[in-house]
Amino acid sequence: MSVITRNKSEVTLLLLHAIIGGVLFTVPFSAMLYSLVIVIVTFYFIFSAKDKTYAILVSAAYLAASDVFLRMTGGLVFYELHKYLLIIFAVIGTIYSLDSSKGFIYLVCAALLLVGVVFTEYNVTESARKMIMFNLSGAISLCFFAFFCFKKQISLQQLNKVLFYALLPIVAMLVYMFLYTPDLKSVITGTASNHKASGGFGPNQVATILGFGVFILMTRLLLHKFKKTQLIVEFSLLALVTFRGLATFSRGGIIAAFVATIVFMLLIYFRGNIHVVRKIFKMIFFFVIAGVGVWFYTVSQTSGMIENRYLNKNAAGVEKADITTGRGDLIAIELQAFFENPIFGIGVGKSKQYRLDRTGTLAASHNEMSRLVSEHGVFGIVSFLILFLTPLLLRLQVRNNIYFYSFFLLWLLTINHSAMRIAFPSFIYGLALLDVTYENKKNKISVSK
Template identity: 45%
Template sequence: MIAICFYFLYRIVSNSNRKDEVLLAAGYITGFEVLSRMTGGAISYEFSKYAVIGFVLIGMFYKGFKLTSLPYFIYILLLIPGIVFSAINLSYEAKVGNAIGFNLSGPVCLGIAALYCYDRKIPIARLQTILLAVLLPIVSITVYLFLYSPSIRDVLTGTASNFAASGGFGPNQVSTVLGLGAFILFTRVFTIKNRLFNIVDIALLGLIGYRALITFSRGGVLTAIACAVLFLIALYLKSGVKQKVNLLPKIIVMASVIIGVWVVSSFATMGLIENRYANEDARGREKGDVGTGRAALFETELEAFKEAPFTGIGVGKSKEYREKRTNIEAASHNEISRLLSEHGLFGILALLILLITPLAFGLQHRSNIYLYAFLCFWFFTINHSAMRIAAPAFIYALSLLKIDYASKKKTALHRK
């Protein structure tokens, strides 16, 4: 991880960030984060988020940020009162610094990255390079899972999320980044006109999709599907008549690949994957809680919000509150309910900024065909995995970019 940071730091400084190398660095760190945790290569649990923040701040040193990004500056300020009430309300045994770092590193990472990206114009080729930087470590995760995870049939114990099939790491986070990788590969098939690249991307999509499915964690897979649908809609609306006709064969191919991956996964898991997505146990009996315990966590955080609707109970306090009320010692899986419980009215205002600003930006500037798909990834991910990893924060920020397609179409002018 240290070597990666120094490499990108050298590229940024040597080129004065002329081609937004900070986003390339942040993208690679975002994709690498889960792999570093899986293999024990992470310096600390939150280091990747801090690295993304650091790189983006360096980018601001070279290029600054636009005054129109003021809403995200206000958003960051709205997080500060929660820190104050955290220091007041957390128990004496609690490590205040760790609690604040764990719960606020993700939201702050989002705010800083959004400040840099908002209304920043970049060529489409540069955005595709940034997405490729996110994708490459995810491909490495897939290779790691095939090499070091046991056969899925040897570790099947039911329809719950499977740690063994996820490389011994959290299935939720592995499924999230694999779903992100599958989505990026899906978009590359429609945006990159190179048959060899398309064949490689489709093959990788099949492999990554298979590994995502057999984690038995549904969040990342369903999020990827929703993002792909939104991307296709945006691409269809932006395309001309001839381009719309050319989309159909690729859609048929992609649908065939997805169906094929599902069939192979069903065979490999002896049909248990079908039970999982039907919310059934191994015997086909319907499970009571489709959210696998997340509903209880959500309810306790709503109760905390009702007790302190204006100030919130403080950053990191919801875990203590939940343990005291229900004897359940678990961190939040939902960033929205956490914002409400720990930040109160300030959390509501922060959430409104995060929702309204990109939607208003999208109505004003319709150049970014990824906008609604990226927002979908952020919103769905924070609802099942909070902001434990940097991916939702960084991908949200990319939705705020203005994409320049003209530079791709320019041709050289030859003089006689």
């Protein structure tokens, strides 16, 4: 089960990205240069690589994980850039492996979503292009990336490497956040999601990516044997990423990460041998010790506010009536919109205006499922059923991906609290569709029984 990691370049790359985070904070305009370098390097890597599938997955991992960081630092030419790059990567990969492309159901899903555009009427004052891009770019990028990933073979070692490359920009973002808000006590005065503690960007999206970082680090510590120096580095990063993830005061991303990690540990526990079980219990012990320490440190740094946040209390310690922080009301309004327009829905991008007209509140949807239902009607329901059921049906045939349930849950939980606003859900969903192979049979964990 364990893969002994002797590659010193990993620590070097982690250090390099810590420096990148510092540079982007010190020299703000360098974010644009960093973004340009990412695009150039990923395209070069893809076209020069012999193994296109692996190259595209590595490139997509870096893009998906750096998406929020570059939005945070103003490094993107336009917000949806990384979603469109995922589509382009998927198209390139499909061209090179057309004979092995099998996920045509996802093209059907994309077509169903585009039907909503045809039947949507936009006012002269509305920017149809922006509304469509904001609301559909995530779902369409997911469909294309899923089409590419469906049943694509990749080794477990390669998949672990893909996750490592996703970790790198998260480290850069972590350093940037520490420099942006070195003193959390000065900016935390309540229990609401905190932009200043999130690098000046949306706490929901930042917590999602930091949560992904927590998941990557915990699974790496479970699956790998590191030498002392790297072990210290990885554990330190886990503590720091968890701390700053909690400090965003956005619960969804952190909870999703821990749920996915627990499911992962349960899977390898029940399918592994005695050595695997011993490793799990050993790591759980260290995780608990470190977790307790990080939690109490976060409590002290937030003057106890984080404890109130996770107990659903306000700054005064009074329990709130709504644990969903208003998301339940948003879903209710979107369901009402569906019942009024069940066939084609109210139109792509229209739920925000619909909510304003009905409640006087201008707020975008946080839940992709309710958005699909309200804006696309029956076509949205069918689209979501395709997205939800296809991976589960695939699992009956392809059972070697030990990350499957974790990836699937990360996607499902993320779209429930953060919709498809960032590239991450598209990427993580695609990973759930991979057919993982094992170069060394000793490393295989039986998951087929």
